[in-house]
Amino acid sequence: MDKLEIIGGRTLQGSVEVSGSKNASLPILASCILTNKVVLKNVPLVTDIQTMLNLLSSIGSKIKINHQNKTIKIDNSKKHKTVAKYQLVKTMRAGVLVLGPLLAKYGKATVSLPGGCSIGPRPIDLHISALKKMGAKIKIINGYIHATAKYGLKGAKINFKKISVGATENLIIAACMANGKTILTNCAREPEIKDLTNFLVKIGSKIRWINKRKVEIEGVKKLNNANYSIMFDRIEAGTLMIAAAATRGSLAIKKIQPRIINKEIDILKKMGVKIIEKKNKITVIGSKKLRGIKINTLPYPGFPTDLQAQIMVLMCRAIGNSKIQENIFENRFMHVAELNRMGADIKVKGKQATIIGNKKLSGAELMATDLRASASLVIAALASSEKSTINRIYHLDRGYEKMEKKLLKCGAHIRRVK
């Protein structure tokens, strides 16, 4: 298993380009089931994307990847099989996103339940109850969701009782080919969902955002072919911003839209980090005097849970204490034990973590536990002044494209060990 060896103490300098968004690519790839031929550009070639491509291939999609220019060609002209197997869904919860499009296009789908996840139980009850409102008959048998809609899905009015990114995406995709009009309220409004609806409109879907959390979709019988370029990865951008600040570096982060990461920019500025915003890039200039802060993770436009572990490292370096309330996932403080082993002083009580500031982090042998926790360990190792080894970085590889190569180019002392 690959490890990362990092010798901390170097500031991040120069410039770095952010890759395409993993969390936008996943639902867009699943939605391609609805149409024939699509060319997607700026797709990050990370393992979660490979898993989705394997899943699509396993049901009959023809896929060509051009590694050089990060383009994926998908040909769905052949009829799909409608079974998504456990082996392909178990490692990545987003596999469940094929449920909506398969059901909408073929009137049936058998998709493995995604299974457990280290950051919390992650149920899919919202996906299932909403699809039932659209006329699907759904049974759970032997760990599989068996869904049928003999005469096709029908438009419905659905109010999500809780905001869910995945449920909003699955239902928007399904509604594109349902009979009649669907109105979804209390939707998630993450930028990746807007990227998905922009793509779906490009292939001919009739989607209209009525207000920020309400969307109307008029089903159509057939969708078109298209080329589409995926938006930037705002979580990678945020991770790099925090890494630059934690190493007191000066780093230009390029190929982004700063307005989409307003909240993150604002929080870092409040902590004392200098950020210069331009049209498609920001420059982050770290400061020796960071202030502690209180953060609540919330659905967009709130502070993202996917940056909670990373910002915690910055809080360890601030003068004064900080607090984080994790409101999205139940078990998302697993990085705390590892950070405390590096000399941090973080206490967790239920949803709340208290981070004692002004702590010097030391190097250590570390264990990554999930995708974003691994990113926080990388930042902590860069910010310490000693050598660290991070094990199980397959978690990092799920969602960050060439992370160590990008950091190396910015002056980090980092190498992958096989």
Ligand code: UD1
């Ligand atoms: C997506 C992101 C993930 C991010 C998360 C929250 C992708 C591929 N993943 O995950 O990186 O951390 O949004 O921003 O885009 N819930 C239910 N029932 C459901 C569905 C969800 O109770 O049917 C709960 C979950 O347990 C969680 C909360 O709702 O507590 C939010 O989950 P959701 O927004 O669905 O996250 P994902 O789409 O899985």
